[in-house]
Amino acid sequence: MKKIILVSVIVVIIGALGFATLKLAQDGFDISVENETNKKVSGLYLTYDNIKLDIKIPSIAPSEKYTLNVNPNENFDEASLKLEYKDTKGNLQTEYVIGYFEKGYSGKAVINIKSVDEMGKLKVEINSNTSLY
Template sequence: MKKILVVTTVMIIGVVSYILAQDGFDIKVKNQTNKEISGLYLTYDNIKSGIKIPLIASGKDYKFNVNPIEDSAKDFDEGAMKLQYKDNEGNLHTEYVIGYFEKGYSGDAVITIKSIDVNGKLDIEIKDNTSLY
């Protein structure tokens, strides 16, 4: 009985430690098109500097972390994380990655680029998971 209690306690401590250790948001961009994708930026209000996503080859993924505690200006309180890009005609397109977050929030998001039309407009699917801590 004591062994079960010890194992359960260790597992709970491990899970809680993992959750608390996660800083910010782990973002994954998946390029499922047959073309290279470039010109993507991730931004939110009061970010110190927008995050330029490097060229992603066809069928490849790019992973990175956004930490609002480190990446934000001092006056950041809350915001929405957005993916932005320009199409072939120079029109700016915005997709919401995380609809709402504050400093201290964490989570992850997967941005799947499914196709690109002749004008450079992307068909994007976004799945996110946000935690308050």
């Protein structure tokens, strides 16, 4: 009987440690920006409400990708994570990466840049998921 209790306690401890490790690994949002075009893409940045400084994304060569983690720590209630850039006429273009999140949310998003038209407007495909924990 003591062996069963000891094994049960060990299983619970290992499970708790595994959950804690998983939770720590998922802080914020893991973002991947993939350039599927035959042109270099530049001038992109990520932003959300109350951010102190927009997050600049370096130029991405054709068929390359850039990954980063966005972990909002500003004081806010709710926000949307947006990819923004200016087209060739200087007009601001916005794509929603994470439509809604609150402090403490985590998740990931993949932004696939499919094409760039003659006006510098991107055709993007975004797949994302979020979690409360």
